[in-house]
Amino acid sequence: MRIVVVGGVAGGMSCAARARRLAEDAEIIVLERGEYVSYANCGLPYYVGGEITDRDALLLHTPKTLARILDLDVRTEHEAIGIDPAARTVQVRTPDGEETITYDELVLAPGAKTFIPSIPGIDDPRVHALRTVPDADALQELVGDARSAVVIGAGFIGLETVEALTNRGIAVRIVELSDHILPPLDADLAHYLRAELVNRGVEVHEGTEVKAIHPKDDCVLVEVDDGQRYPADLVVVSTGVTPDGALAADAGLELGVRGSIRVDSTGRTSDEHIWAVGDVVEQVFAVTGEPQPVPLAGLANRDGRRVADAIFGRAVERRPVLSTAIVRVFGMTAAATGPTQAHLKAAGIDYFAVKLHPGHHAGYYPGARPLHLTVNFGTDGRVLSAQAVGAEGVDKRIDVLATAIRAGMDADDIAELELAYAPPFGSAKDPVNMAGMIAQNALGGLLPLWQAEEYDPAADVLWLDCRSTREFARGHVPGSINIPHTQIRDRLDELREAAAGRPIKTYCATGFRGYLVTRILTQQGEDVAHLSGGLETFVAARPDVELES
Ligand code: FAD
Numbered sequence: 001m002r003i004v005v006v007g008g009v010a011g012g013m014s015c016a017a018r019a020r021r022l023a024e025d026a027e028i029i030v031l032e033r034g035e036y037v038s039y040a041n042c043g044l045p046y047y048v049g050g051e052i053t054d055r056d057a058l059l060l061h062t063p064k065t066l067a068r069i070l071d072l073d074v075r076t077e078h079e080a081i082g083i084d085p086a087a088r089t090v091q092v093r094t095p096d097g098e099e100t101i102t103y104d105e106l107v108l109a110p111g112a113k114t115f116i117p118s119i120p121g122i123d124d125p126r127v128h129a130l131r132t133v134p135d136a137d138a139l140q141e142l143v144g145d146a147r148s149a150v151v152i153g154a155g156f157i158g159l160e161t162v163e164a165l166t167n168r169g170i171a172v173r174i175v176e177l178s179d180h181i182l183p184p185l186d187a188d189l190a191h192y193l194r195a196e197l198v199n200r201g202v203e204v205h206e207g208t209e210v211k212a213i214h215p216k217d218d219c220v221l222v223e224v225d226d227g228q229r230y231p232a233d234l235v236v237v238s239t240g241v242t243p244d245g246a247l248a249a250d251a252g253l254e255l256g257v258r259g260s261i262r263v264d265s266t267g268r269t270s271d272e273h274i275w276a277v278g279d280v281v282e283q284v285f286a287v288t289g290e291p292q293p294v295p296l297a298g299l300a301n302r303d304g305r306r307v308a309d310a311i312f313g314r315a316v317e318r319r320p321v322l323s324t325a326i327v328r329v330f331g332m333t334a335a336a337t338g339p340t341q342a343h344l345k346a347a348g349i350d351y352f353a354v355k356l357h358p359g360h361h362a363g364y365y366p367g368a369r370p371l372h373l374t375v376n377f378g379t380d381g382r383v384l385s386a387q388a389v390g391a392e393g394v395d396k397r398i399d400v401l402a403t404a405i406r407a408g409m410d411a412d413d414i415a416e417l418e419l420a421y422a423p424p425f426g427s428a429k430d431p432v433n434m435a436g437m438i439a440q441n442a443l444g445g446l447l448p449l450w451q452a453e454e455y456d457p458a459a460d461v462l463w464l465d466c467r468s469t470r471e472f473a474r475g476h477v478p479g480s481i482n483i484p485h486t487q488i489r490d491r492l493d494e495l496r497e498a499a500a501g502r503p504i505k506t507y508c509a510t511g512f513r514g515y516l517v518t519r520i521l522t523q524q525g526e527d528v529a530h531l532s533g534g535l536e537t538f539v540a541a542r543p544d545v546e547l548e549s
Contacts, residue, residue: 005107080247152237191543278304338405479548
């Protein structure tokens with residue numbers, strides 16, 4: 001059997017390597033239009049930033065090593081330019097002209113293209129994307145002399161690039177069109193990343209659109225929608241990617257959303273002998289069922305392996321994706337798994353958010369750092385998605401929750417999860433357990449929740465601050481009264497008089513004291529709800545509300 005793979009990086013090379021492990025007698029040809037195969041594109045920002053100093057470390061294999069170890073026929077600078085599905089041939093542009101290659105099975109792994117917005121001046125040589133080894137080489141050249149840079153787009157790669165350039169001593173501005181950086185993260189959690197960027201001297205412009213890039217002799221001027229022009233020696237465009245489905249489209253294969261390639265549960269396209277893997281593929285989101293391409297390395301690698309299995313009759317069904325992703329931004333980490341709240345709303349799925357800010361390990365053990373965690377639960381208790389930001393322990397919680405979602409766990413399950421604990425590592429009640437317990441309380445009627453987004457100063461409710469009088473004086477939700485949690489039992493008459501039959505909305509700093517008060521008042525028959533995440537979340541989620549003091 002002859003297998004031809006188009007694209008020689010994550011998905012394509014995983015597929016080729018697995019195919020060889022399954023079939024010693026297969027002929028496996030990998031076509032890669034670039035100079036490099038099997039390179040670590042996820043490592044490129046760290047190479048630009050100087051953390052990875054050995055360029056060769058990024059180049060995991062060469063055609064020679066792949067021939068020696070896996071007996072693969074890897075052809076670089078070979079671009080597939082056309083497919084004839086009926087004849088089972090691929091037209092290939094090579095350094096020596098065009099040739100036609102026949103196949104028994106064809107695997108498309110062309111990845112995604114950087115989306116470059118059509119902005120005047122974007123083709124200036126000082127403007128770059130970061131996607132390939134040559135891109136990283138070009139940036140390395142420029143960063144040596146650069147003093148200032150603008151990064152357009154504050155997604156995962158944009159933020160990694162900001163960190164890399166800052167680490168190289170460059171003054172960086174980031175310009176993001178959405179109203180907050182890292183748009184897949186909820187705005188209240190993005191707040192902590194913004195604070196970290198600002199602390200590290202990065203200038204952050206959110207809700208801002210780049211309108212033009214004006215070339216000057218010694219720099220470019222990046223003009224944004226309010227007319228400001230930011231000088232920069234270097235501009236990095238990181239405005240997302242689109243699936244590179246052109247070959248498939250030309251061959252008449254069925255496409256999915258945003259030009260991705262539609263595949264079945266094994267990775268087979270609409271043609272029996274053509275398969276597709278990685279960034280180019282239309283995935284199906286878990287929980288919402290929404291079809292979307294998802295450009296993540298883990299998915300590409302697993303797709304590649306699974307398609308090789310399917311070609312040799314070992315079909316394993318691909319799973320709906322959670323799009324679990326993580327990014328480091330200087331001293332902070334942000335990670336998410338499962339649909340965002342916006343996606344849940346768009347899909348019409350009822351959910352409630354549990355927000356908490358525990359330490360990443362036991363508070364009494366030195367060095368505990370706050371972990372800002374949101375877990376979204378369905379009204380049946382099922383864990384739907386989660387996001388977290390913090391200095392430590394973010395990856396572990398999101399990975400546990402990603403596993404919980406995949407396993408179909410609910411609040412009871414995660415409240416009972418037995419997670420490794422000793423004081424330097426976690427708490428006897430891990431943040432994941434705590435999220436489950438809060439959800440149990442909410443679902444069981446012990447702790448009705450309200451969310452910061454619901455706050456309306458004109459609402460006919462009593463806002464009750466349960467913190468100390470000193471904390472209250474420093475700043476509180478406008479219109480609140482203050483009864484510290486230790487006094488609530490003695491001041492019930494006063495509270496009832498103030499409420500005058502209205503519902504009571506409690507809050508405290510991060511949730512615990514408000515919880516105690518809510519339990520007391522619930523047992524007194526009051527109509528009461530408790531702010532999920534406390535004032536910590538409120539301040540992050542509602543920058544439009546100025547606290548009263
Ligand atoms: P790619 O790895 O992009 O490979 C596609 C290859 O196909 C390319 O080399 C291209 O030249 C070749 N090709 C395209 N068309 C043709 C053609 N017609 N003929 C021949 N060859 C062709 N993901 C994460 O999960 N975590 C991370 O931390 C992370 N960091 C990243 C950082 C950067 C800077 C970048 C660029 C990506 C990062 N990603 C990360 C995303 C991840 O790298 C991709 O999801 C993954 O590489 C996709 O694999 P793929 O095989 O589908 O495509």
